[in-house]
Amino acid sequence: MLETLTSTFTSNGLIVSFAVVGITMYFAYFLSDKLTRGRIHGSAIAIILGLLLAYIGGVVTGGTKGLSDISLFAGIGLMGGGMLRDFAIVATAFGASFSEIKKAGITGIISLFLGVIVSFIVGVMIALAFGYTDAVSLTTIGAGTATYIVGPVTGAALGASSEVITISIAAGLVKSILTMIGTPFIAKYIGLNNPRSAMVYGGLIGSTSGVAGGLAATDPKLVPYGAVTATFYTGLGCLLAPSILFLITNAIFG
Structure with missing residues (x-):
């Protein structure tokens, strides 16, 4: 049997x-x-x-x-x-409407680029502190600090080792958990109480599950607004990390 x-x-x-x-x-x-x-x-x-x-x-x-x-x-x-992973990313992106993100105005767009770039820089610094010096590893871990989806996508595109890709996922996971736990505690100090601020917050943080969980614990009505920009954040990270950000990292550390 x-x-x-x-x-x-x-x-x-x-x-x-x-x-x-x-x-x-x-x-x-x-x-x-x-x-x-x-x-x-x-x-x-x-x-x-x-x-x-x-x-x-x-x-x-x-x-x-x-x-x-x-x-x-x-x-x-x-x-x-890779096939189902990329399908999931595309499906997530289709859930966002560009007309919605325009409601946040130029502030929302700036928050997206600022959120990806700042997270990436922090991730690269952490990777350097742990002894990684090659551009591929630095870029992959930096991308993972953006979100745990951007990390493996970038690592697969650049040919990073499975060890580095795992670290990138772990970095994104830690960020997601900290966002879930910390959002309700900092919400009142940063004015996170309206749709516009929720969209900017989602653009700065970017972790869709982290932002959704954190906003759900703060005010469930804000979840769709934060999730919209967080979804765009993931797509933007997948575009920038393996291309422009990698080229910049390679020029500095390559």
Whole structure:
């Protein structure tokens, strides 16, 4: 019986991967609701669980592809590959309307560029502090500090190592969690109480899950406005990091 189940799961790897991700997401949102009362978004907890499972898979098999090195979960390698990742990014971008971002005016546009560039610079400085000196690693980690989506996209485009890409994801995850927790506490000090300020805030911070979770804990009515510019932030980061920002970084450290 066990051999039959194993054979069935192995031959239907992609279906199994969707089931594993679904269960993980359900458990993550359960923990978010029961343990943090929604202050830490379920997506952030799901990413932590995913990284933990990938680590366990690597330790158990001695491989380099995380949980997908276990034959039973081989479909996760396809599900987490570049095709579906890029599809998810494009789908997210289609959820934003340019007519909405224009409501924030020039301030919202400036916040987008400023948010990406400042986060990138901070990430590069952190990477330098940890001993990374090559332009590809610096750019990838800097991009990850922007968001945990921009990091792996940039790393894949530049040919960064899996270790560096993992660090970039971790950097973005830390930023997302800090944003979720810190937003309700700083909201009253920065005037985060109206749609315009929410759009500027989303443009400066950029982490869609972090901004959405933080605004949800502050005022749920502000979530759509912050999420709009945060979504554009991700797209802008994916454009700037592997191109202009990489060229600048390479010119300085290459």
